[in-house]
Amino acid sequence: MSLIVKNLNFKYKEKEILKDINLEFQKGKMYAILGRNGAGKSTFLKSIAKILKPKGEIIFYENIDNLSVKEFAKKIAFLSQIQNNSSLSVYEFVMLGRKPHFRFLPKLTDKKTVERVLEKLNLKEKKKIPLNSLSGGERQRAAIARILAQNTEVILLDEPTNNLDIKYQIEIIKFLREIKEDKIIISVIHDINLALKYFDEYIFLKNGKIINKGNQEMVNE
Numbered sequence: 657m658s659l660i661v662k663n664l665n666f667k668y669k670e671k672e673i674l675k676d677i678n679l680e681f682q683k684g685k686m687y688a689i690l691g692r693n694g695a696g697k698s699t700f701l702k703s704i705a706k707i708l709k710p711k712g713e714i715i716f717y718e719n720i721d722n723l724s725v726k727e728f729a730k731k732i733a734f735l736s737q738i739q740n741n742s743s744l745s746v747y748e749f750v751m752l753g754r755k756p757h758f759r760f761l762p763k764l765t766d767k768k769t770v771e772r773v774l775e776k777l778n779l780k781e782k783k784k785i786p787l788n789s790l791s792g793g794e795r796q797r798a799a800i801a802r803i804l805a806q807n808t809e810v811i812l813l814d815e816p817t818n819n820l821d822i823k824y825q826i827e828i829i830k831f832l833r834e835i836k837e838d839k840i841i842i843s844v845i846h847d848i849n850l851a852l853k854y855f856d857e858y859i860f861l862k863n864g865k866i867i868n869k870g871n872q873e874m875v876n877e
């Protein structure tokens with residue numbers, strides 16, 4: 657399974673934000689997208705998540721162009737930077753991630769998946785609490801839990817470690833490593849040290865262009 661991005665270009669009005677991005681992502685790898693504020697990192701993720709309509713091609717191993725929203729959500733999950741203020745309980749909120757997988761009511765597998773991610777992200781005790789009364793860090797963990805519950809082949813994360821203390825930053829990245837085997841994980845991340853230590857590949861963007869990319873082996877040389 658791979659995801660290929662070919663000649664990706666994106667403009668907001670007349671302003672060019674992404675300029676001729678060409679990349680190939682492979683299954684089993686975690687990719688860090690690095691770069692300064694305004695470099696185009698979120699725009700890049702939103703382009704893959706089909707939230708924006710860029711020029712160029714995004715080629716998935718199978719044709720995803722004509723998928724319904726629900727079918728698309730079984731393949732690609734996207735964690736945005738926007739914090740959710742829902743009054744749903746943590747459990748209900750994380751169950752939303754399972755929505756593409758069931759018709760009317762959650763099945764046993766959906767419930768088990770939600771319980772597993774809640775356990776993994778240390779949110780079990782909070783599962784009945786409304787999301788909007790959690791701390792910023794807990795809310796971020798719940799948002800990540802929802803994405804993980806979605807159980808997609810491609811996971812796109814826009815600064816998943818925002819609001820988290822270093823213990824949780826590392827735990828979450830390590831957990832992503834545990835599940836990466838049959839997935840493509842692409843994450844915008846601000847902490848360059850975390851990126852170089854825990855991600856397989858890194859891609860630097862500047863003014864909408866790739867200015868550098870590499871992998872773990874190059875870092876350790």
Ligand SMILES: Nc1ncnc2c1ncn2[C@@H]1O[C@H](COP(=O)(O)OP(=O)(O)OP(=O)(O)O)[C@@H](O)[C@H]1O
Pocket residue numbers: 668673691692693694695696697698699700
């Ligand atoms: N809706 C919009 N309309 C116009 N310009 C936008 C819009 N959204 C983003 N931009 C501009 O596009 C550029 C790239 O934004 P983007 O959010 O992709 O950057 P980023 O690398 O993710 O930055 P950050 O690290 O601050 O999140 C910025 O100059 C931003 O001001």
